[in-house]
Amino acid sequence: MRQSHLFTKTKKEVPKDEASKNAQLLIKAGFIYKEMAGVYAYLPLGLRVLEKIKQIVREEMDAIGGQEFIMTSIQRKELWEKTDRWNDENVDVWFKSSLKNGTEVGFGWSHEEPITELMKQYLTSYRDLPTYVYQFQTKLRNELRAKSGIMRGREFIMKDMYSYSLDEAQHQTFYDATIEAYLKVFARVGLADDTFVTFASGGAFTQFSHEFQTITDAGEDVIYINREKHIAINEEVMNDTVLKELGVTREELEQVKTAEVGNIFNFGTVKCEQLGLSVVDADGKSIPVFLGSYGIGITRLMGVLVEHFSDENGLVWPEAVAPFQIHLVSLCKDAIDIKKADALYTQLHESGIDVLYDDRDARPGEKFADSDLMGMPVRVVISPRTLEKGEVEIKYRTSGDEKHVALTAVMTEIQ
Amino acid sequence: MRQSHLFTKTKKEVPKDEASKNAQLLIKAGFIYKEMAGVYAYLPLGLRVLEKIKQIVREEMDAIGGQEFIMTSIQRKELWEKTDRWNDENVDVWFKSSLKNGTEVGFGWSHEEPITELMKQYLTSYRDLPTYVYQFQTKLRNELRAKSGIMRGREFIMKDMYSYSLDEAQHQTFYDATIEAYLKVFARVGLADDTFVTFASGGAFTQFSHEFQTITDAGEDVIYINREKHIAINEEVMNDTVLKELGVTREELEQVKTAEVGNIFNFGTVKCEQLGLSVVDADGKSIPVFLGSYGIGITRLMGVLVEHFSDENGLVWPEAVAPFQIHLVSLCKDAIDIKKADALYTQLHESGIDVLYDDRDARPGEKFADSDLMGMPVRVVISPRTLEKGEVEIKYRTSGDEKHVALTAVMTEIQ
Numbered sequence: 149m150r151q152s153h154l155f156t157k158t159k160k161e162v163p164k165d166e167a168s169k170n171a172q173l174l175i176k177a178g179f180i181y182k183e184m185a186g187v188y189a190y191l192p193l194g195l196r197v198l199e200k201i202k203q204i205v206r207e208e209m210d211a212i213g214g215q216e217f218i219m220t221s222i223q224r225k226e227l228w229e230k231t232d233r234w235n236d237e238n239v240d241v242w243f244k245s246s247l248k249n250g251t252e253v254g255f256g257w258s259h260e261e262p263i264t265e266l267m268k269q270y271l272t273s274y275r276d277l278p279t280y281v282y283q284f285q286t287k288l289r290n291e292l293r294a295k296s297g298i299m300r301g302r303e304f305i306m307k308d309m310y311s312y313s314l315d316e317a318q319h320q321t322f323y324d325a326t327i328e329a330y331l332k333v334f335a336r337v338g339l340a341d342d343t344f345v346t347f348a349s350g351g352a353f354t355q356f357s358h359e360f361q362t363i364t365d366a367g368e369d370v371i372y373i374n375r376e377k378h379i380a381i382n383e384e385v386m387n388d389t390v391l392k393e394l395g396v397t398r399e400e401l402e403q404v405k406t407a408e409v410g411n412i413f414n415f416g417t418v419k420c421e422q423l424g425l426s427v428v429d430a431d432g433k434s435i436p437v438f439l440g441s442y443g444i445g446i447t448r449l450m451g452v453l454v455e456h457f458s459d460e461n462g463l464v465w466p467e468a469v470a471p472f473q474i475h476l477v478s479l480c481k482d483a484i485d486i487k488k489a490d491a492l493y494t495q496l497h498e499s500g501i502d503v504l505y506d507d508r509d510a511r512p513g514e515k516f517a518d519s520d521l522m523g524m525p526v527r528v529v530i531s532p533r534t535l536e537k538g539e540v541e542i543k544y545r546t547s548g549d550e551k552h553v554a555l556t557a558v559m560t561e562i563q
Numbered sequence: 564m565r566q567s568h569l570f571t572k573t574k575k576e577v578p579k580d581e582a583s584k585n586a587q588l589l590i591k592a593g594f595i596y597k598e599m600a601g602v603y604a605y606l607p608l609g610l611r612v613l614e615k616i617k618q619i620v621r622e623e624m625d626a627i628g629g630q631e632f633i634m635t636s637i638q639r640k641e642l643w644e645k646t647d648r649w650n651d652e653n654v655d656v657w658f659k660s661s662l663k664n665g666t667e668v669g670f671g672w673s674h675e676e677p678i679t680e681l682m683k684q685y686l687t688s689y690r691d692l693p694t695y696v697y698q699f700q701t702k703l704r705n706e707l708r709a710k711s712g713i714m715r716g717r718e719f720i721m722k723d724m725y726s727y728s729l730d731e732a733q734h735q736t737f738y739d740a741t742i743e744a745y746l747k748v749f750a751r752v753g754l755a756d757d758t759f760v761t762f763a764s765g766g767a768f769t770q771f772s773h774e775f776q777t778i779t780d781a782g783e784d785v786i787y788i789n790r791e792k793h794i795a796i797n798e799e800v801m802n803d804t805v806l807k808e809l810g811v812t813r814e815e816l817e818q819v820k821t822a823e824v825g826n827i828f829n830f831g832t833v834k835c836e837q838l839g840l841s842v843v844d845a846d847g848k849s850i851p852v853f854l855g856s857y858g859i860g861i862t863r864l865m866g867v868l869v870e871h872f873s874d875e876n877g878l879v880w881p882e883a884v885a886p887f888q889i890h891l892v893s894l895c896k897d898a899i900d901i902k903k904a905d906a907l908y909t910q911l912h913e914s915g916i917d918v919l920y921d922d923r924d925a926r927p928g929e930k931f932a933d934s935d936l937m938g939m940p941v942r943v944v945i946s947p948r949t950l951e952k953g954e955v956e957i958k959y960r961t962s963g964d965e966k967h968v969a970l971t972a973v974m975t976e977i978q
Contacts, residue, residue, distance in 0.1 A: 155630055155685050155694045181681050184668075189634045189681065215570055218605045220598045221636070221701060222718050245658040245670070247717075248707045253599075255660070255670070266596050266604065270570050279570045286636060286701065292663045302662075303637050 149472070150493075151506045154178075156191050158518045169366060170451040171297030173463055177521045179471075186294025186302035193522070194450075196471035198305065201446055202284055204336050204468060205307050208329040212322070214282045214309055219262055221288065223254040227261045231422045241289040255288040260415070260441055263310050264423045271312055271437065274429045278318050282309035284446065299366060299407060299451035306447075311440040312420075314427070319438040323412060326442050330360055330410050333444065337453060338466030343409065344380035346371050347394065350414070356385065360410035360444075366455040367407035374400050407452050408445075415439040457546075463523030464545050472504040474562060475524035479512050479531035489530045492540070492558065499559060520545070526562055530555075564887070565908075566921040569593075571606050573933045584781060584873070585866040586712030592878055592936045594886075601709025601717035608937070609865075611886035613720065616861055617699055619751050619883060620722050623744040627737070629697045629724055634677055636703065638669040642676045646837045656704040670703040675830070675856055678725050679838045686727055686852065689844045693733050697724035699861065714781060714822060714866035726855040727835075729842070734853040738827060741857050745775055745825050748859065752868060753881030758824065759795035761786050762809065765829070771800065775825035775859075781870040782822035789815050822867050823860075830854040872961075878938030879960050887919040889977060890939035894927050894946035904945045907955070907973065914974060935960070941977055945970075 156178030163182050166172055171188065174180040179194035190198055206216065228234035234254070236242060243255040256262070263281065271279060287306050294302050309326070313319035327345060334343040342363040350356045359382060361371050373380045379396055383403075391398060417436035420426065426434045450469075457464040467473065474496060478489040486507075493505040504524060506515055512531075519527050529541040540558055543550045553561045571593030578597050581587055586603065589595040594609035605613055621631065643649035649669070651657060658670045671677070678696065686694060702721050709717050724741070728734035742760060749758040757778040765771045774797060776786050788795040794811055798818075806813060832851035835841065841849045865884075872879040882888065889911060893904040901922075908920040919939060921930055927946075934942050944956040955973055958965045968976045 153628070153630075155682075155691070155696065157685055159684070178685075181684070183635045183637065183677060184639055187635045187637045189632065189677075191632045192630045195632050213568070215568075215607045217607050217610050220602045220604050220718050221703065222598065222602045224599055243660040243668075243670075245660045245705075248705060253658075255658075262598060262604075267570075269574070269596070270572060270593075276570070281570065288636065290660075290663060303635050 149504055151504055152508050154192060154504075156193065158521055166297070167295050168297030168299065168451075169458070170299060170454040173454055173458055173521075174298070177463055177523070179463075180298065184302075186291055186300065188298055188301065188303075188447075193471045197450055197465070197469050198446060200469040200471075201337065201449055202305075202307070205284075205333055205444055205446065208333050208336075209280075209282050209307070209309060212280070212325045212329045213278075214280045216283065217281055218283045219256065219259050219266075219285060221256045221286065223256050223262060225252045225254065227265055227423070228254065231261055231419065233261065241291060243288050243290050256285065257287055257289045259283070259285060259308055260310065260419055260439065261423065264420060264425050264439065267312060268423070268425050271425065271427055274314050274427050274435070276427060277312055277314040277437065278322055279312045280309060280322060282307060282442075296366065296368070297451055298447045299455070300368070301447060304445060304447040307444045309442040311438075311442070312425075313438040313440070314429075314435075316438065319414070319440055323414065323440055326412055326440075327358065330412070330442075330444065334360060334362070334409065336468050337449065338468065339409070339453070339456065342456065344371065344373055344378075344406075346380040346382050346406075347385055347390070348382040348411075349384050354414045354416070357411060357413045359408050361406035362409050362452050362456065363404050364407050364452055364455045365405055366452075367405045369406045369408055370403060371406050372398075372401035372403055374402070407448070407455070409449050409452055410442075410444040412442045413440065415441060458523070461517075462521030465523045465525060467525045470502075470523070470525050472502040472524050473526060474501055474503040475506065475519050475522065475527045476503050477506040477515050477519055477527060477529045479515070479529065479533075480535070481532065485530075485532055485535055488535060488555070492528075492530060492555065495559070499563075501562070528558065528562070564919055566919055567923050569607060569919075571608065573936055581712070582710050583712030583714065583866075585714060585869040588869055588873055588878055588936075589713065592938070594878075595713065599717075601706055601715065603713055603716065603718075603862075608886045612865055612880070612884050613861060615884040615886075616752065616864055617720075617722070620748055620859055620861065621699075623748050623751075624695075624697050624722070624724060627695070627740045627744045629695045631698065632696055633698045634671065634674050634681075634700060636671045636701065638671050638677060640667045640669065642680055642838070643669065646676055646834065648676065656706060658703050658705050671700065672702055672704045674698070674700065674723055675725065675834055675854065676838065679835055679840050679854065682727060683838070683840050686840065686842055689729050689842050689850070692727055692729040692842060692852065693737060694727045695724060695737060697722060697857075711781065711783070712866055713862045714870070715783070716862060719863065720861040722859045722861055724857040726853075726857070727840075728853040728855070729844075729850075731853065734829070734855055738829065738855055741827055741855075742773060745827070745857075745859065749775060749777070749824065751883050752864065753883065754824070754868070754871065757871065759786065759788055759793075759821075761795040761797050761821075762800055762805070763797040763826075764799050769829045769831070772826060772828045774823050776821035777824050777867050777871065778819050779822050779867055779870045780820055781867075782820045784821045784823055785818060786821050787813075787816035787818055789817070822863070822870070824864050824867055825857075825859040827857045828855065830856060873938070876932075877936030880938045880940060882940045885917075885938070885940050887917040887939050888941060889916055889918040890921065890934050890937065890942045891918050892921045892930050892934055892942060892944045894930070894944065894948075895950070896947065900945075900947055900950055903950060903970070907943075907945060907970065910974070914978075916977070943973065943977070 181189040346359040348359045420437040496503040596604040761774040835852040911918040
């Protein structure tokens, strides 16, 4: 894409009430726009990042048998009353409104209830299990405070997956497969080393749930980790009994601040019983269904990536989610040089490489600062000076390494 | 995809309150699920259709220079007050709610206001124009009645595009380009012959707006068309003066029922003036900006496709939007035959063809009825009888044509 065509520009100012590093940087670089606290629009560059993250998650969910669909934002009151989750005292994040005839409706902050209700139409026999479904849904949550940028929004995108299983063993098999799939997702976006499967509070159904926690100062959680033993414990469940059970001592653990990028949760059979989802077994007997729920906050993950990788010059995108792989920065002024820069852009673009081409008429310093701020993995500079030697300059955003490469060798170098 | 893995099944029953043909068929075939009147979830097959429609629209909007982004559902009251569109007397489809601190918010039923407000940050000079942006947004509209299935929802997906132009001429150039792009979209989804660019009421800013109307009995509009002259007039603007202006007589026109699948609208400079978006021209003088808005109802278009193409046996999908190109129906029972069917599935799948493989253990009559109801363009039947001759049977959903083809020639036949 030609940068002269991109309607966004980098900015020096951010809204006064924006306290989070992730939103500040993303606003400055033109990736997002703040509608109000916790409510952000995703501009062309930001949307590209989101879609790349979603595609990685989609591939890994499909690989373990997930079926993608999309539920609705508008929710029926009576469904949530069955599980006692309509009441504002029990769930304090509802946005509610009403139809013209006065019928109260809510807007989806979670989807276990409607999905389980829907499944009553399709899951009737033990032969229909296990079934795994997932969606990328825009969730609306009426958070009291929203000061963490895109890491905790009032409107945000979540991948939520639900498993319906016949028994504990079938449930556990998928639960374990999801842990592996989630680890693959976090590895693919570049967070493998700093993301931990963490023992956390299990709620009413199981002793533990599992959270995926990524180390970042912007996180709201505190966990205790042991890197060698690959053990991590949320402080909320950290006590002597748990330590003994997991076979670690307090001294072996390091305290770190983290953000929860994913969680997986076992509802047992309770939720399906409340909503009336059961199947018949081989003998024609009605039996309860096990529900698991598995979330990855897509927009939150994007925020964590920003917090985790950015530096004093701006954003730093891991290759797998960068809006463009290459930032081709042209400092060419005269027609012959511009033609060479255009030709390189066309060559890269037509090879299927995502390339942002800074063809703007701007000062070199401004172009370099913008390029650092926007954070593409590889910057290719083409200028009268490099063209004199038939070269371009390549600089890697993460390492800062620079080298000169012959114009004819660019393709080989960056592929 | 193996049909045995698909969690949806065809159904004989639909919700009692479902009056529309499009939703009845889509529910029976397992493409959608009714949450409440005008609120539908899209199940795996339905989501595939939606994504294919979106991709066609995306390609055509990108081709005329559109930049994709995504705004928010949550809306700020003060913005809509500036244009007098917050008040329920003026706009009767708002869903409204409030933040914990009492601040009233609305949920986006349209997005001219927030997009124009956002653009104030990026469009400051005449050099920044023209700019075209679009999104695929889930719109929420508190419709009094919602009886048309997915053709008029309380929650639905819309592609809305906005153009910001320097002057009337620049505006008109893009307006005309959009008409051409829209016609390409409707041609690609198979509606070329029955979709008409229709003169309709222009509102406060222009004499006419342009609607894209598709002939269907399920439509809510009545238009008058002349197929030879390619002229279409919405009945709301049909009078002697308009007829004279367009150079047709009443006798040359045919009255048809239609559904509006797209519209394009000229706001002049009024909206940008209300919201305070202006740019400076070459002389440093502040000048107003021209706004155009261009919509295609994505879910509505899916509904219109159902109404338009379906027959007494069920859905009929045009190739470009079908969830799968091929429905491979296996009637094989013994292990050797099943292996051959599996091999054919693998071969098709690995060639990159979207294929739904009915590998279920069910009666042939049920499989054929399901296949007709689900409406993939091509059905390939593999059975002990066809395998005796080393063949499969191919049937085209639209024409009903059948033929036998050697197993070794299937790939050539269907590509």
